[in-house]
Amino acid sequence: MTSPPLTHASVPDTVHLPPELHIGDAPADPAADTAQLLDLAGALRREAPRVLGFPGNLAFDFSDLAPALSVLINNVGDPTSRDASDVHTKAHEQAVVRFLAQTAGADPDDIYGYVTTGGTEGILLGLATARRHLPHAHVYASDQAHYSVAKAADLLGLTLVTLPSNDDGTLDPESLKVASFFHRRVRAYGGRGPGAIVVATIGTTMRGAYDDVTELRKWAGSAGDVYVHADAASGGPIAAHAPSAPRWGFAHGADSVSISGHKIIGAPVPCGVVLIRKNLVAAPTIASEYTNASARTLGCSRSGLAALFLWSALRRLGHTGLRAHILRCLETAQYAVDQLTRAGARPTRTTDSLTVCIDRPAEWVVRKWHLACEGDTAHLITVGHVTRTAIDELCRDLRTP
Secondary structure, eight states: OBOOOOOOOOOOOOOOOOGGGOOOSSOOOHHHHHHHHHHHHHHHHHHGGGOOSSOOOOOOOOGGGGGGGGSOOBOOSOTTSOOSSOOOOHHHHHHHHHHHHHHTTSOGGGEEEEEESSHHHHHHHHHHHHHHHOTTOEEEEETTSOHHHHHHHHHHTOOEEEEOBOTTSOBOHHHHHHHHHHHHHHOOTTTTOOOEEEEEEBSOTTTOOBOOHHHHHHHHGGGSSEEEEEEOTTTHHHHHHOTTOOOOSGGGTOSEEEEESTTTTOOSSOOEEEEEEGGGSOOOOBOOTTTOOBOOSSOSSOBHHHHHHHHHHHHHHHHHHHHHHHHHHHHHHHHHHHHHHHTTOOOBOOTTOSEEEEEOOOHHHHHHTTOEEETTEEEEEOOTTOOHHHHHHHHHHHHOO
16 A cells, blocks of 8 residues: 655653753863763663664674874765865775675676665665656565655655564565556556566564565566665675575665664764766766766765775684674574574564563563564564573563563
């Protein structure tokens, strides 16, 4: 069915501004403020081992790069383009893009990409690229797709058709076939059809399920030409090394892919990478004499610091280390299923997912362990910082009357 307009029906709890954080007319005491911020950082670090319900990997330490915090690193425009300021980390950014293009099953020379603010920016650019090629197509995504898909479609003036998912959380291909065929019938466009823009979710929000890009591309073909964006923010690197070999990347029919950097890889700032087949990207143009850079990116100024963090993280791993990291996380997910079963929490887990769903526990357990909830279901995600010790302690709390 076609999605309704975005609404604001439910408002979450408010974050209050304490009086001591107000910024006034007079300068504050920098030493006192620094002490306060260091106390906050320490409290957040102490809490990190209990953050089980969200996909950000908190097992990182970039303190050796602290001197980079004293420099403004601004990657203006495309990562392959020089710019007027020439204070950037674009070579490091290119290395990150090439590495993740290989991870996503592509020849890096065939891919355009850059470091983004996160998965949402990647989805937005992917759908904008799709709209350029298929201006009359609808966007098809499952009811398990990330909410930013609806936001991007709304911003781009695209019609989003939300389709039901299977029990495992994957998009139902039969529903996609029917919906795309109906759109071709009512808007034939000289026999070619309007086409279809499909968002495949690689690691759904609540269940961590992997949509099958090859299958979805095939079933959407009744609408005409097809563009597939793989929202692989949470699950792309996992799918790349999962034993069941999900069909998720460029080798399986994706036209663009977005991957988060602060999730399975781990970074101290939200970031990601968007990857698009070069033949689908607009030709580079000089944005302005002022910047003297070509720009096919959504933003002008981009964080060179984020590119540096991702480069450092991936250099420490390499493809072999990333695979070993993923397999350890998958083993922890299975350990969680085994222990939670003994605790009576009725866990479920999609094949090769780091996400383990359980019956929603008492609210104090949800808050203590930062579990993500939807209705009667809660989940934990066994990214790098989630240990077996933490899972054992969670199970003890679940047994507490």
